[in-house]
Amino acid sequence: MLGRPDAHLIDGPAGALEVVVETPDLPDGTAPIGLAVVAHPNPQQGGTMDNKVVHTLVRAFVAQGWQTVRFNYRGVGASEGGWDEGRGEVDDLLAVVAHHRTDPALRDAPLALSGFSFGGYIAAEAAHRLSAQGQAASPLVLVSPATTKFAVPQVPAETLVIEGELDDVVPLPSILDWARPQGLPVTVVPGAGHFFHGQLGTLKQIVLRHLKALAA
Template sequence: MNAQTETRTIPGPAGVLELAIDRPAVPRADGGVAVIAHPHPLYGGTLHNKVVQTLARAFVQQGWVSVRFHFRGVGASTGVHDHGVGEVDDLLAVVAACAPVDAPLALAGFSFGGYVAAAGAARLWPARPVQALVLVAPAASRFAMPALAAELLPRTLVVHGEVDDTVPLSAALDWARPLALPVTVIPGGEHFFHGRLPLLKDLVARHLRAL
């Protein structure tokens, strides 16, 4: 993301996982860590995706350490794509390696990564509470999005583009409706939020400040 981005690998469930870590100039006193998941690997998704980088910047500016990572089989991460099953295990391995148990944890993801982040939060709860969950255009039309604990819903931000033709807005609403989970819609926004990334960053920052 910038010259100060730290790259490293950690042991993962399918070999090694490649990380990109960005640290805030003024960190939170409680040492909060945000783990951010990228879009679908089979369609070019990487940790360098513009939306993923926008999420990282929003967290860093609010004092969180941001950890992006490559799913198995992407970049320097070893293994092969596992259709969303092993990828949740990848995220949990990053959490275990990078987020101290006594520090606040945030999870975030875009598209396929939004599904993985939501599934990871559901797996972790309640043993490891998630202070913030940010889901951008989560792939609700392609994967079975999990139910979220009632306590997590006020800490969850879902953002979707009005004219997303990759993951229709209706799919996100169909998932969110039974949970009474609000969905923030960006008018005219499409899947990759072209021209609307500053607005997306502001929405995420506002959510984090309100927690």
């Protein structure tokens, strides 16, 4: 199922936020499984919502029937504001969630969060904040979360964490050191670097298998 992309601006904590919403092609009268929001890598290193790993995550969620949103943090693309070292970027993600949950079809639907690199930190931190408010974000799918530069919080046991064996931006030992105290499994893609060049198909299949298993 290919999503129907809808690009527009919504109100965010620091001004307008640029979002792209992809709705799965479902039979008439069938609602999406839930809302999935995907966070992009560090804008200080050129990360945007057009990143290939972000697109891969979006395609996996849409294929499984999720209404999926990717967005640019404050100061990126058409989003207003400026870099806030991760603090405001978490607020941006939460604003995206709150905005799209005003849709009656999504208000009480499951919420999935996902992110790549810095976006993995943002998604994990947002899930942590939501949990403290009694709101669950599940599934949580993190690809190479930025454990070397940010204090990525503990995550639920069912979180899917994917890492490239040859990642030289967020090295595998750093991911394992973060996951080990939590008893958290890590799915390692042999031969893959940080951006999963030549391995995006494998990445998508790992996420699809996880989402299908949860839906079974």
